[in-house]
Amino acid sequence: EVQLVESGGGLVQPGGSLRLSCAASGFTFSSYWMSWVRQAPGKGLEWVANINQDGGEKNYVDSVKGRFTISRDNAENSLYLQMNSLRAEDTAVYYCARDAYCSGGSCYVYWGQGTLVTVSS
Amino acid sequence: AIRMTQSPSSLSASTGDRVTITCRASQGISSYLAWYQQKPGKAPNLLIYAASTLESGVPSRFSGSGSGTDFTLTISCLQSEDFATYYCQQYYSYPYSFGQGTKLEIK
Numbered sequence: 115e116v117q118l119v120e121s122g123g124g125l126v127q128p129g130g131s132l133r134l135s136c137a138a139s140g141f142t143f144s145s146y147w148m149s150w151v152r153q154a155p156g157k158g159l160e161w162v163a164n165i166n167q168d169g170g171e172k173n174y175v176d177s178v179k180g181r182f183t184i185s186r187d188n189a190e191n192s193l194y195l196q197m198n199s200l201r202a203e204d205t206a207v208y209y210c211a212r213d214a215y216c217s218g219g220s221c222y223v224y225w226g227q228g229t230l231v232t233v234s235s
Numbered sequence: 236a237i238r239m240t241q242s243p244s245s246l247s248a249s250t251g252d253r254v255t256i257t258c259r260a261s262q263g264i265s266s267y268l269a270w271y272q273q274k275p276g277k278a279p280n281l282l283i284y285a286a287s288t289l290e291s292g293v294p295s296r297f298s299g300s301g302s303g304t305d306f307t308l309t310i311s312c313l314q315s316e317d318f319a320t321y322y323c324q325q326y327y328s329y330p331y332s333f334g335q336g337t338k339l340e341i342k
Contacts (some may be wrong), residue, residue: 141324155316158322158333158334158335159271159273159279159322159324159333159336159338160325160332160333161330161331161333164331173329173330174330175236175330176330190287193309209278214281214284216267216269216284216285216288216326217266217267217284217285217288218265218266218267218327219267219326219327219331220326220331221269221281221284221324221326222269222279222281222324223281223290224272225279226277226278227278228278
């Protein structure tokens, strides 16, 4: 059974940093692209970033470029999101998701339960 | 970046109704479009990908169509468990993007 379990969320002040983790199990982690998707309270979904199997290719939404870094450790079956220079608008539930090949690109079948990040003074 | 616009933003319907949700892309995305259902406090659930391919295990009352810039999600006979929020997602180019969502409520 595929499982994705996020951790690391919490309350942080504006300008602060936080590192999210996603522990993966039930599949060969090193064979899949992985992504982070977020959802602000009461709002819609926003794709944040993804990373390829060996970590050599990364993509980001413009609003987090230069502040967030996605990475992975295939030996530990773990995905990470290092978030720096956090802003109030980064407040959201952050989901880890496994990329699925959906006839030409990635959509998402497997998601974690999400971890809440709150940026506030 | 490609902007995805859904309409309507909210919709009231009754069990047994047929409903259609529209998603429009700001530029052509071929058929690289997925639809998700999300219930409160839960992660999204993939319904359809490649604009019209039903994900395994999804009831056949859900269907999708379209290509290029205009897409639709149709639920042919609403069931009580279908009242939720629906999102489209383009995966034609980075950054991937979602529509703002359509909340389907009970009339």
